[in-house]
Amino acid sequence: MCLLGIDLGGTSIKAGLVDINGKILKKGQVPTGAGEGTTAVLKRIKNLARDLAGEQGLALGELEGVGIGIPGSVDVARGLVHLAPNLFWRDFSLRDELAALLDLPVAIENDAHVAALGEMWQGAGRGYTSILMVTIGTGIGSGLIIDGRVHHGLFGYGAEMGHIKMVCDGRQCHCGGHGCLETLASATAMVKSFREYLAAGYPSMLSDRPELGAKEILAAAAGGDELAGRVIDEAACYLGTALANAVLLVGPEAIIIGGGPAQAGEVILDPIRKHLAAAMGTWQLKPVPVLQAALGNDAGIIGAAYLAMKTSSQY
Missing domain, CATH: 3.30.420.40 (ATPase, nucleotide binding domain)
Incomplete structure (x- = not known):
């Protein structure tokens, strides 16, 4: 086949x-x-x-x-x-x-659902049938798989973690709302927060860098830059809190983090786990695995093939 x-x-x-x-x-x-x-x-x-x-x-x-x-x-x-x-x-x-x-x-x-299917089939989600995949990039995408099937919900778009409202009257989002998770924890949001701190006079080894992205901030955090570490921890706090809400609501077996910032590994994953555990509190009977996506740019291709295989097997 x-x-x-x-x-x-x-x-x-x-x-x-x-x-x-x-x-x-x-x-x-x-x-x-x-x-x-x-x-x-x-x-x-x-x-x-x-x-x-x-x-x-x-x-x-x-x-x-x-x-x-x-x-x-x-x-x-x-x-x-x-x-x-x-x-x-x-x-x-x-x-x-x-x-x-x-x-x-x-x-x-x-496409976010397809990437989640790919990770469940051949990536970090192998061995699990219920996973939540969150992709950090310009925005925040997500896909929720429950018992091996994509959760679509009433309106068809399934899990939209990026637009969970985290702060009343927070930053305006392109969706028209305010305080959405992606305005606080996406790669774009990390850069925005970092620049706001620089403008307020906070010191950083990156203060003279004209080109600045989430990759550079994560690398600086790994190198001990205090401001970079603060920005990453704040983003991870929002992510961890949102993920705790998702765990309490639907109980996925594992959480997979994808997108460019996830490639930094433990620099971003460890603080997400820390804030997830803190937000879960006594409800965390055992740690929910927070895993780095494994398939990279191939997740969409592999997940789409899995979708085709499962669809054709129904006929």
């Missing part, structure tokens, strides 16, 4: 051929070109799929199925992309359009 997993982003289309054991056999990527319209994007997907199959000595029609992760709101049952701002899509029948173009069964899902 050979499956096609697609991670569709606003900038690039990443795809890979994946076998039944979760091994990527071939992978590649091409620019998305979302501004050229849906037809052009789907054509690029088909060409990439055909090229990858050809490299593996297969015809496109010999693939068992296709899974695709979408950066937006998805109606899985109807195969619709309700809204994908980075792709300029609204109420687009992606599943049916792509299935007709490829002549293959297609399953679609939100």
Whole structure:
């Protein structure tokens, strides 16, 4: 069995051929070109799929199925992309359009959910059936898997940890709300907080750095910079508190942290664990594992292939 997993982003289309054991056999990527319209994007997907199959000595029609992760709101049952701002899509029948173009069964899902499926199948979540994955980046994405199935909830978007309200009248979020978790603990928020402290006169080894990102702040924290450590600990406090709320509500077996800052490892993971435990208090009967994501940029491809495999097995 050979499956096609697609991670569709606003900038690039990443795809890979994946076998039944979760091994990527071939992978590649091409620019998305979302501004050229849906037809052009789907054509690029088909060409990439055909090229990858050809490299593996297969015809496109010999693939068992296709899974695709979408950066937006998805109606899985109807195969619709309700809204994908980075792709300029609204109420687009992606599943049916792509299935007709490829002549293959297609399953679609939100990209954060797909990444969580990938980590559960072949990554840090192996051995667990209920996990919460949180991705720290420009914003904060999340995917919740309960008993091996994506939790979609009433509105279809499932767990949106990034928009849990943490502070009344806090920083304004692009969603229109205030005090959302991602305004306080995303990579963007870490940089914003750090610059605010610098402007207030706090010293740091990074004070003269014109280019400043979360990566540099995490590295400085690891090197003993007091201000960098403070900013990371504050972000971890908000994350740990939000995760404690999630654990109390749904009780995942493990929490997986992904995204760029997670690559710093224990510098960010240890304070998250500390604040999670503090927020849980006496309700923490045993520690909930907080694990670093293992699949990196391949999580979307592997998770999409898993989605395709599970969908095709239902027929």
